[in-house]
Amino acid sequence: MKGSEGTFPILVGIFALLVALASTALSQSTTGTVSMSATVSKFVELNSGGAITLTGNSGGGITTNGTVNNPLAAVVNLGELGPANTNSFVTASVPLKLRSNAAYVLSLSATVSSSGSTANEITAADVGFGLGSVVRSGVGVNTTGTDTNATAGDPTLVANGSVNGTTGRYNFTAVRSNLSAFSASTTALSGSFIMNAVPRSNTNGLTVPAIFAVKPQFYETGTTTVVATFTVTAP
Amino acid sequence: MNGNTYCILVLFCLLLIGGVSLAPAQALDISSGGSPTITGALSGSVSGSSSVLNNLSVTVDFGEVSPLNTNNIVKVVVPIAVRSNQPYRVRASLTTSTNANPQAVQTTDIGFGVNNFRAMGSNSRVCTRSSHIFYSPFNNDPSSGVTINASGRAQYPSDLSDIVGSTTILSGPRLSNGGASRATNDGYIFDAILVITPQFYAPGTTTAVITFTISAGPAVPC
DSSP: TTHHHHHHHHHHHHHHHHHHHHHHTTTOOOOEEEEEEEEEOEEEEEEOSSEEESOOOOEEEEEEOOOSSSOOOEEEEEEEOSSSSSSSEEEEEEEEEEEEESSSEHHHHEEEESSSOOOOOOGGGGEEEEEEOEEEESBOOTTTEEEEESOOTTTTTTGGGEEEETTTOOOOOOOOBGGGGGOOOOOEEEOOOOBBBBBTTTOEEEEEEEEEEEOOOOOOOSOOEEEEEEEOOOO | OOOOHHHHHHHHHHHHHHHHHHHHGGEEEEEEEEEOESSOBOOOEEEESSSSOOOEEEEEEEEEOTSSSSSSSSEEEEEEEEEESOOOEEEEEEEEEOOTTTSSSGGEEEEEEEEEEEESSBBBOOOOOSOOOOTTTTOOOHHHHHEEEHHHHOEEBGEEEGOEOOOEEESOOOOOOOTOOOSSSSSEEEEEEEEEEEEOOOOOEEEEEEEEEEEEOOOOOO
């Protein structure tokens, strides 16, 4: 074949290259890798810590109770708050349960609206508020964590209120001891991470009672509505 | 040097190159065993070749593993193909970032097991005188053996902390018929299973790499 002396080496070269490439394509390896990554974001949770306790009430009652480990959406009727109620205080203790994998802040924002029109109507300052004892217990809970209660605790404590010598009206006088301090979202409790590395199915956590109290007085007649909204965050 | 001599030299060199790449391939090989899968993830993913002809290079993102992920467990199954013309062993070694916070994700928090050994096809060597053996404690599906320890933390029959140095997880007799070049039907596939339970871990990110290596194994008959 004319010119075959030049064509043959090229064809052989291409063939050999294909063989080499084919071998490379099928080349094998004695190692392989599986690379892994995972992300843990900050997580906080607020639920009911259990049934609400209502004491000192005359009439009224718990309309929607708290159910432990379920979202908190309680409704309480404090009943009669005029002098017809001869108890020292009407008190509602609402258990809260908090869980987090990071430092947390529990804030409260409250509104108080009364049907009255005078200074003698029930105001936010007349609704005592405080957080009771903070308890970290149970398997999976960071029991060595610390918490800072920004309230004065149980508002019915003697140290937290007294009759105003000028007006005669009972006042919750301690720092953050009534809802006027929470007209805007304000920190009530903060602390270090609550849960160790345990699954969400672990139902333990930090529990704390939110205590609301009203001292029956000669308030202006009418009705009052209090809405308290708790929010937990991980700043 | 005339044209034919030059041609022969080129041919020789190229065949030599091809031969070099082919020679070890005939002995021992590890590759993808098919598409990896992930279940129970929140914003997670897994990627790897679906072809058993491609190298094993899988990337797993377990995604969110805090309680924001309300699934009970995140599970990843990675099929791995192995081929050999001799007895073999498969080892696993681990590289991981260390997190000193004990509440962060640790190697004990990622379950790791192997199972489901199966033939690829007609050129898978069937040996009757020796078995393919998954080594304890890895011979399990860790998603089926989740328990809670005294601290309330999830644990598994085997996990990444059981990989110490280069740890044998599988061995057995010859895997492939013929020359055992990488084909779709000439070896065996097993599943590597990785799981993690969403928990109240300390926030952060965790990374780890498992390297699987196939090498000559115990001299068992086929």
